[in-house]
Amino acid sequence: MSHELGRVESQVLTPGFNLEPQYDLVQTRKHLFRSKGRSIPEALPLTSMIDMFSMVVIFLIMNFSANGDAFYVARDVVLPKAKNADLMESYPLVSILQDRIYLDALPADQPQIELEEKIKPYPKLRRLLKEFLTKELRENPGKKPEMTVNIQADKATPMSRVREVMKLLVEEGWTGIQLTVRKKYDEK
Amino acid sequence: MARKKISQELDLTPFIGLFAMLVVLLLVTASWSKLYSFKTKFSKSVESLSANEPQPDKKKETTLKIQIYGKQIIFVEEGPKPKKSPMALQQPLNAVALGQKVEAWLKRFGAKKQITIESEGKVGYGVLIEMYDVIFGAGMEAIAFSTGNLKAEDL
Numbered sequence: 001m002s003h004e005l006g007r008v009e010s011q012v013l014t015p016g017f018n019l020e021p022q023y024d025l026v027q028t029r030k031h032l033f034r035s036k037g038r039s040i041p042e043a044l045p046l047t048s049m050i051d052m053f054s055m056v057v058i059f060l061i062m063n064f065s066a067n068g069d070a071f072y073v074a075r076d077v078v079l080p081k082a083k084n085a086d087l088m089e090s091y092p093l094v095s096i097l098q099d100r101i102y103l104d105a106l107p108a109d110q111p112q113i114e115l116e117e118k119i120k121p122y123p124k125l126r127r128l129l130k131e132f133l134t135k136e137l138r139e140n141p142g143k144k145p146e147m148t149v150n151i152q153a154d155k156a157t158p159m160s161r162v163r164e165v166m167k168l169l170v171e172e173g174w175t176g177i178q179l180t181v182r183k184k185y186d187e188k
Numbered sequence: 189m190a191r192k193k194i195s196q197e198l199d200l201t202p203f204i205g206l207f208a209m210l211v212v213l214l215l216v217t218a219s220w221s222k223l224y225s226f227k228t229k230f231s232k233s234v235e236s237l238s239a240n241e242p243q244p245d246k247k248k249e250t251t252l253k254i255q256i257y258g259k260q261i262i263f264v265e266e267g268p269k270p271k272k273s274p275m276a277l278q279q280p281l282n283a284v285a286l287g288q289k290v291e292a293w294l295k296r297f298g299a300k301k302q303i304t305i306e307s308e309g310k311v312g313y314g315v316l317i318e319m320y321d322v323i324f325g326a327g328m329e330a331i332a333f334s335t336g337n338l339k340a341e342d343l
Contacts, residue, residue: 046200046201046204047200049204050200050203050204050207053204053207053208053210053211054207056211057207057210057211057214060210060211060214060215060218061214063214063218063219063220064214064217064218064219079223080313080314080317080318081317082224082226082317082318082320082321083321083325084226084321084324084325085224085225085226085321086224086225086226086227087222087223087224087225088222088223088224088225089225096313150225153313154313155312155313155314155317156312156313156314157312157313158309158310158311158312158313159307159308159309159310159311159312159313159315159316160309160310162313162316163309163333166230166333170230170231175229175230175231176227176228176229176230177228177229177230178225178226178227178228179225179226179228179317179320180223180224180225181223181224181225181226181317181321182223182224183222183224184321
């Protein structure tokens with residue numbers, strides 16, 4: 001401390017925010033004490049959401065299909081698998097289980113018809129198929145109905161049962177029978 | 189006078205709305221579980237459910253049959269030179285061995301030769317489908333199903 005007559009130079013320094021300079025967080029101080037006039041944007045950054053949406057849309061476009069939808073698979077049915085089958089088309093569906101037969105030939109807002117058919121010659125199924133055909137002819141006069149049905153059955157269903165139903169369908173004129181399966185892919 | 193700077197970036201906000209609608213539409217219309225089928229056409233002759241419009245077999249011609257019993261499969265040629273080739277029935281089916289047998293028939297008789305599948309009543313539907321898959325995959329076009337059930341005593 002130097003002393004001159006009438007004048008003292010102070011060497012007392014105004015202390016900083018921290019005694020130890022290495023702990024001085026300069027950027028934090030700027031952030032806390034910056035001017036209040038600047039507003040912080042509160043909007044979410046959505047740039048990456050566009051990328052996410054693009055990927056989701058591409059994935060869903062690849063899964064889009066005009067046919068082959070599983071419009072109904074009975075709860076107790078495990079379909080067999082096959083490699084060389086084609087995509088299924090939409091026709092009346094006859095589901096064959098051990099003790100029941102389902103017929104899905106109605107619009108989607110109506111439930112499937114459950115027919116407890118244990119005994120030949122399956123009168124309920126014959127009657128309903130005739131009713132369906134009559135309805136088709138009434139709604140589309142002049143147009144020959146496609147006499148095609150889809151059959152789905154559990155892979156353990158005895159062939160005798162499936163054969164009986166197929167024979168019934170052919171007798172009733174439903175000669176186009178599509179055997180529903182799931183796709184089998186090559187095991188690597 | 190300073191020129192007003194024009195932003196050159198595209199405004200992507202409506203893009204997000206468009207994508208949101210697209211995602212919802214595609215989620216509703218996506219097909220998550222596809223089913224497949226074998227398309228067959230049967231003739232009204234119920235003595236034998238003949239799929240895919242087979243040719244009529246004459247007595248002098250060879251008739252091809254595949255008989256599925258509980259534990260074996262028999263490849264039968266009926267005609268001037270009858271022949272039977274049994275094979276053990278494995279679960280799942282030995283598609284390679286079956287395919288070779290069918291391909292041998294394909295080479296000898298052609299793709300339009302009818303093959304009739306007969307089985308015992310208790311044989312599962314899955315076995316029939318696997319057999320049909322092998323025959324169809326080998327290239328045979330005329331496949332028929334018999335209306336009656338085989339009996340084990342016929343072996």
